[in-house]
Amino acid sequence: MTTVNLQYYAQMREQAGSSGEKLTTQAGSLRELYDELRTRHGFSLPADALKVAVNTQFSDWSRALDEGDTVVFIPPVAGG
Amino acid sequence: MSGFRIAATAVDLAQLRDSLQHPGSGGFCSFEGWVRNNNEGREVSGLEYEAYDALAVIEGGKIVDEAMARYGVLAAQCVHRTGNLKLGDLAVWIGVSSAHRDEAFRACRYIIDEIKHRLPIWKKEHYLTGDTAWVACSHTERAHEHEAPHVHHHAHPRPAEDAGAVAAPPFRPDYSRQTRLREVGDAGQAKLAAARVLVIGAGGLGCPVLTYLAGAGVGTLGIVDADRLDASNLHRQTMYDARDIGERKVDLAARRVTALNPTVTVETRTQPLHPGNAAEVFAQYDLVVECTDDLGSRYLSSDAAVLTGTPLILASVYQYEGQLQVVSGKPGDPCLRCLWPDQPAPGVAGSCVESGVLGPVPGVLGTMQANEALKLLLGLPGAATTDLLLVNLLDHAIQRLPVDPSQGCRQHGGCREVARRALEQAQDDTDVDVHFEHLDEAIAAGFRLIDVREPAEIAQRPIDLPSQAVSSGKITEDTSVFAGGRVLLLCASGKRSGHAARLVRGQGARNVYSLAGGLAALRRRPGRAAG
Ligand SMILES: [Zn+2]
Numbered sequence: 194m195t196t197v198n199l200q201y202y203a204q205m206r207e208q209a210g211s212s213g214e215k216l217t218t219q220a221g222s223l224r225e226l227y228d229e230l231r232t233r234h235g236f237s238l239p240a241d242a243l244k245v246a247v248n249t250q251f252s253d254w255s256r257a258l259d260e261g262d263t264v265v266f267i268p269p270v271a272g273g
Numbered sequence: 274m275s276g277f278r279i280a281a282t283a284v285d286l287a288q289l290r291d292s293l294q295h296p297g298s299g300g301f302c303s304f305e306g307w308v309r310n311n312n313e314g315r316e317v318s319g320l321e322y323e324a325y326d327a328l329a330v331i332e333g334g335k336i337v338d339e340a341m342a343r344y345g346v347l348a349a350q351c352v353h354r355t356g357n358l359k360l361g362d363l364a365v366w367i368g369v370s371s372a373h374r375d376e377a378f379r380a381c382r383y384i385i386d387e388i389k390h391r392l393p394i395w396k397k398e399h400y401l402t403g404d405t406a407w408v409a410c411s412h413t414e415r416a417h418e419h420e421a422p423h424v425h426h427h428a429h430p431r432p433a434e435d436a437g438a439v440a441a442p443p444f445r446p447d448y449s450r451q452t453r454l455r456e457v458g459d460a461g462q463a464k465l466a467a468a469r470v471l472v473i474g475a476g477g478l479g480c481p482v483l484t485y486l487a488g489a490g491v492g493t494l495g496i497v498d499a500d501r502l503d504a505s506n507l508h509r510q511t512m513y514d515a516r517d518i519g520e521r522k523v524d525l526a527a528r529r530v531t532a533l534n535p536t537v538t539v540e541t542r543t544q545p546l547h548p549g550n551a552a553e554v555f556a557q558y559d560l561v562v563e564c565t566d567d568l569g570s571r572y573l574s575s576d577a578a579v580l581t582g583t584p585l586i587l588a589s590v591y592q593y594e595g596q597l598q599v600v601s602g603k604p605g606d607p608c609l610r611c612l613w614p615d616q617p618a619p620g621v622a623g624s625c626v627e628s629g630v631l632g633p634v635p636g637v638l639g640t641m642q643a644n645e646a647l648k649l650l651l652g653l654p655g656a657a658t659t660d661l662l663l664v665n666l667l668d669h670a671i672q673r674l675p676v677d678p679s680q681g682c683r684q685h686g687g688c689r690e691v692a693r694r695a696l697e698q699a700q701d702d703t704d705v706d707v708h709f710e711h712l713d714e715a716i717a718a719g720f721r722l723i724d725v726r727e728p729a730e731i732a733q734r735p736i737d738l739p740s741q742a743v744s745s746g747k748i749t750e751d752t753s754v755f756a757g758g759r760v761l762l763l764c765a766s767g768k769r770s771g772h773a774a775r776l777v778r779g780q781g782a783r784n785v786y787s788l789a790g791g792l793a794a795l796r797r798r799p800g801r802a803a804g
Pocket of ligand 1: 607608609610611612681682683687688691
């Protein structure tokens with residue numbers, strides 16, 4: 194089990210109902226983590242429409258999770 | 274009868290005044306312009322007016338009509354003199370009668386300001402010293418553009434016939450507060466004066482961008498915007514007033530920029546850039562600031578920036594947060610597609626209309642764009658970053674994420690190659706959107722209809738013509754539905770159908786089109802839901 198800090202932006206923040214949370218997960222990779230979160234929060238965006246960053250660096254979806262990682266999901270936004 | 278005429282001889286004022294009598298009128302207001310004895314420090318002995326009569330009468334009539342419609346007054350008349358006039362002679366007369374006094378005053382003011390601005394009338398001043406000079410009458414201040422009492426930049430000499438007015442000196446900008454910065458100085462100011470910056474979108478982001486760049490003395494500002502001002506814009510688009518509603522933003526923005534800094538040259542475009550001209554337009558500018566709420570425009574701008582090597586400052590907002598990214602246009606630096614390779618389907622990225630936004634949020638992000646623009650133009654420290662900046666104004670968190678170019682377009686041939694292909698594809702697809710006023714015209718033209726709306730939407734507003742339903746999210750699942758003949762995809766607004774049509778064209782189905790503007794753009798016929 195790994196405990197990570199999650200941050201949500203834009204419509205993901207809305208769908209999750211908060212701008213972040215601490216989560217203990219069995220997910221082995223960012224992709225698995227996102228799949229878990231989609232079920233949990235009903236995120237409408239597929240992973241390939243998003244960017245993911247870990248500890249303020251953009252990451253690959255296959256990256257493994259480390260204890261205490263801060264994971265940020267970033268969708269493109271359009272407002273002006 | 275036209276409310277405007279040109280008179281070569283003296284005018285009968287009593288008769289004019291009587292012509293404005295109206296049983297519903299509770300007020301009458303008139304303005305008289307007289308020839309005064311000085312202009313810009315020179316003693317004037319008389320004036321000569323010359324008009325292009327035919328055009329002046331048409332345009333003058335329009336102005337009077339506009340004033341009547343705009344302020345709801347009951348009657349208005351204007352006469353402009355031509356020929357030789359002596360000191361104290363009447364040069365122009367305007368009279369307005371209305372139910373209440375306020376609109377009479379305003380309409381009167383509107384007419385004189387517009388006449389000074391728009392009428393093909395030229396004025397030759399005769400000086401006591403014996404010489405003469407033609408004086409331009411245009412570019413006078415128009416009070417109705419900014420009726421707040423404190424915004425009065427008397428940028429131009431006031432017209433000579435405003436008797437008693439003290440002529441203000443020509444506006445000279447004072448940039449001392451920024452040239453005092455060691456990194457700016459006179460050399461920096463000269464760079465700004467020589468700079469050409471294009472601002473795409475004059476909305477929530479564009480307002481602070483244009484305001485600050487004009488104030489800073491950027492020599493030329495290009496403005497692109499196709500929209501007209503709506504009441505729902507005013508909470509975040511701070512350049513505009515309630516009375517501007519319905520006017521083209523690009524015109525309002527141009528006037529505002531000129532009022533703020535008359536030394537700025539403004540170039541306006543009322544049509545959005547398109548794949549056919551984006552690169553060509555970008556190449557005319559030193560820097561572009563992307564301020565639209567349109568993802569398509571953002572991707573087009575990124576491609577054009579990469580292809581022309583023009584630095585681009587992107588920003589977008591969502592509710593209480595925003596993103597900022599600088600595309601430098603330099604080989605090896607990342608672009609928008611390095612982050613999100615393809616434009617997301619409509620509805621995936623929220624817009625201000627759909628998701629809402631707090632007014633100051635685009636204000637903050639637009640201000641940051643203006644700051645980045647000045648940093649780039651001046652070559653200030655920190656200007657070279659291409660990090661993606663995430664700004665959350667609820668908890669004040671700002672995250673800087675370095676973009677690794679090796680993880681982006683480089684895997685698909687590099688930003689340039691990716692941009693070139695994207696523009697080419699977009700140009701190929703310019704015929705995707707087709708216009709019809711009624712759907713049976715599409716059928717008569719040989720199109721087969723596919724409705725890409727969700728089942729619930731179709732149930733709510735069915736189309737009573739033969740069509741097949743394939744929701745936009747599933748459009749690429751079975752390409753056999755497109756086999757044979759021309760196919761027209763349709764949705765509520767044309768956005769989803771346009772995106773879907775481009776997707777399936779990308780899969781080789783070149784016979785697929787989209788109903789431009791969607792069902793919303795069709796003409797309604799009585800007794801029919803749509804068609
Ligand atoms: Zn790129």
